[in-house]
Amino acid sequence: MKTEGRDMFGSRLSAVLAMAGSAIGLGNIWRFPYMVGQYGGAAFIVLYLVFALLLSMPIFLSESIIGRTAHKGTFGAMRALAPGSKWHYVGFITVISPIVLISYYSVVGGWSLHYFTESLIHGFSMEKSGLFQAFTSNGTGPVVCHSLFLLLCIYIVSVGVKDGIERFNKYVMPVLFVLMVVIMTYSLSLTGSMNGVRYLLEPDFGKLNATAVAAAMGQSFFSLSLGVGTILTYSSYLHSKENILSSGIGTAAFDLLFALIAGFAVMPAVFAAGIEPGAGPGLVFDTIPYIFAKMGQDMPLVSRMVSILFFLSLLVAAVTSAISMLEVGVAFLVEEKGMGRRKACAVIFGITWIVGVLCAVGPAVFNTLDHLVSDYLMAFGGLLFTLFVGWKMKKETVRKDFTNGGSRNNRIFGVVYFLIKYVAPIGIAAIFITNLVL
Numbered sequence: 001m002k003t004e005g006r007d008m009f010g011s012r013l014s015a016v017l018a019m020a021g022s023a024i025g026l027g028n029i030w031r032f033p034y035m036v037g038q039y040g041g042a043a044f045i046v047l048y049l050v051f052a053l054l055l056s057m058p059i060f061l062s063e064s065i066i067g068r069t070a071h072k073g074t075f076g077a078m079r080a081l082a083p084g085s086k087w088h089y090v091g092f093i094t095v096i097s098p099i100v101l102i103s104y105y106s107v108v109g110g111w112s113l114h115y116f117t118e119s120l121i122h123g124f125s126m127e128k129s130g131l132f133q134a135f136t137s138n139g140t141g142p143v144v145c146h147s148l149f150l151l152l153c154i155y156i157v158s159v160g161v162k163d164g165i166e167r168f169n170k171y172v173m174p175v176l177f178v179l180m181v182v183i184m185t186y187s188l189s190l191t192g193s194m195n196g197v198r199y200l201l202e203p204d205f206g207k208l209n210a211t212a213v214a215a216a217m218g219q220s221f222f223s224l225s226l227g228v229g230t231i232l233t234y235s236s237y238l239h240s241k242e243n244i245l246s247s248g249i250g251t252a253a254f255d256l257l258f259a260l261i262a263g264f265a266v267m268p269a270v271f272a273a274g275i276e277p278g279a280g281p282g283l284v285f286d287t288i289p290y291i292f293a294k295m296g297q298d299m300p301l302v303s304r305m306v307s308i309l310f311f312l313s314l315l316v317a318a319v320t321s322a323i324s325m326l327e328v329g330v331a332f333l334v335e336e337k338g339m340g341r342r343k344a345c346a347v348i349f350g351i352t353w354i355v356g357v358l359c360a361v362g363p364a365v366f367n368t369l370d371h372l373v374s375d376y377l378m379a380f381g382g383l384l385f386t387l388f389v390g391w392k393m394k395k396e397t398v399r400k401d402f403t404n405g406g407s408r409n410n411r412i413f414g415v416v417y418f419l420i421k422y423v424a425p426i427g428i429a430a431i432f433i434t435n436l437v438l
């Protein structure tokens with residue numbers, strides 16, 4: 001299906017699967033479980049839900065409205081919708097953000113690739129604890145894995161929106177879901193796993209300090225892929241007759257469900273193995289292999305199989321997210337610079353490969369870029385998109401897109417518009433400033 005010669009997603013389900021593919025990623029499997037543990041269990045989940053509803057959903061819908069109304073990527077959409085203004089220059093930042101993001105995300109994708117092959121070829125053993133340290137301290141392995149991961153992702157993007165991105169997501173997302181449910185079921189069946197369930201579910205409101213509040217907002221943006229133009233770009237491939245409210249809710253629901261499943265797959269196993277759960281970011285790459293090694297002493301075959309499934313899931317989840325980041329820059333070069341898709345892919349690959357290599361060998365570069373994107377650029381982009389829809393676009397244009405010309409969602413439009421125009425920008429700005437001051 002094409003509009004003005006552009007590739008389009010074939011159906012709403014394909015679009016939701018592609019958006020869910022973008023949303024469900026390392027953020028769900030790697031970040032969410034340790035954040036819930038660190039910041040008060042169910043209390044953090046409640047806060048996360050509030051932010052998802054009041055801030056993330058309005059940003060998601062704003063990105064969808066901009067992309068779908070203009071049928072163009074970030075920069076082009078802002079120029080088309082606000083001609084003669086300077087908005088597209090600001091919009092340019094959201095072309096840069098995902099390029100920065102993919103550079104270090106691809107390094108973590110590379111780690112996942114390494115762990116997947118490790119689980120496949122050698123398995124994890126107690127003698128090899130400290131594997132992560134050993135792997136990352138020598139630059140060659142991480143650089144090779146980052147390169148392979150990035151090559152795989154850019155190849156999928158180069159095939160096209162429909163034949164590459166859509167088709168890949170359509171097949172692998174359901175598989176990913178089944179894999180994670182299998183792993184969760186296994187994890188919950190382990191002796192001692194219920195302590196992990198309790199850890200995730202018992203609300204500890206005492207831990208909800210200002211840092212936890214900012215972390216819940218940041219995690220909610222990161223997890224839904226907001227503020228960096230990916231949802232905007234994917235929405236530009238969404239047909240005008242589709243219901244953006246239901247694709248937004250569908251994506252957010254899949255994303256949350258997946259985060260919870262990942263939490264219940266990881267934490268019960270951590271407790272069953274008798275490990276302290278406060279491992280933080282090292283949870284997936286340090287603690288989990290240790291758990292597989294420990295389990296492998298009693299049940300080598302089962303442990304081996306589950307470890308393969310786990311790291312395959314992590315890898316697949318990372319790929320479907322990474323391709324959505326790459327598409328933003330590729331769409332920009334194709335639409336604004338008139339490049340062919342393959343050439344655009346080669347340029348984006350070149351840039352992100354070089355920055356990624358710096359991240360793979362220099363932890364300081366990695367941490368700085370991660371901090372820059374997840375703590376500042378995402379919130380900044382989110383603020384920008386809501387302001388654009390709420391204050392720059394004409395209300396009638398917004399209404400027309402959101403309600404598909406008045407044929408649906410009419411009653412809820414007022415609430416959504418209020419959230420986009422006032423609640424989300426004020427909320428984001430308030431948390432952002434508190435964060436800077438603290």
Ligand code: PHE
Pocket residue numbers: 022023024025026027028098101222223224225226228230321322324325
């Ligand atoms: N949502 C992805 C994850 O959870 C990360 C991501 C952020 C993807 C921004 C695209 C854009 O891992």
